[in-house]
Amino acid sequence: MLNKNVMTFIGCDCEYEDAKIVLFGAPFDSTTSYRPGTRFASQVMRNDSWGLETYSPYQDKDMTDYGYYFDSGDLELPIGDSVQVLDAIEKRTETILNDGKLPFMIGGEHLVTLGSFRAVAKKIPDVHIIHFDAHTDLREDYLGVTLSHASVIRRCHDIVGDGKIFQFGIRSGDRPEFLWAKEGYVSLNKFNFNGLKETVEKLKGKPVYFTIDLDVLDPSVFPGTGTPEAGGVQFMELLDAIHTVIANCNIVGCDVNELCPPLDTSGASTAVACKVVREMLLELSK
8 A cells, every 4th residue: 555655754653642842944035135045944844854764863852752743734825915924824824723632843034033923922811022134134124014924023023022032042133133132121141141041031931933034043054044144143052042042941933944945055054954843852852
């Protein structure tokens, strides 16, 4: 008897009813302001994830020990219409949450976070955000467009208000964004993960949405991204930071975004992205 040829991220092939963590792809990059191509990330990551093992030597854990990861595939998004795209992402996240499961989204450009976070914020009161990124993403608008990858965290702030967003690794943005953060609307930590342990201690017991823009990594580690920024963190620094967040926070939703496969000719950046997702899934298994 033959089985359907359905591509999933490695280790994410349990039945939906048995799943505790549900992956889905958001292939969208219509507001990208520099180099597009992130819409292809989720498909490429699924394919290349099979170059990894399900076992993590970093954690001494294996995805097969848990068996409750489900990959629901990519959303079919109306490219070019940010409003409809965000609505579709919000609905998928809402379905996953209503079924008592943890949503894990793979982008796509960073604007997709807003759709998922809207659903989480509606369902879970007092939710906070931990945000790893090279860029502030705090503009009120980009060239008059308020729904932009350059304004996604500002739009999230519109939902949760002051003091609930914590940013790390930031090293790029307009001066007004840094000044706005300095006024206390968000907590912005430049260049690295200094202060992360204190932040997770502060957030202990509170619901946290965790969003990772992979360009937080230095371009020497992760060149395959649309807006690379020199001076980023190294891979092991990111893994340690991921462990710190997930091991100590009540994660209620998460996403990984901004891999751009057309710029990743060697496949090295995709391999990094896949390993980040695997390590996050295993950390979340606790």
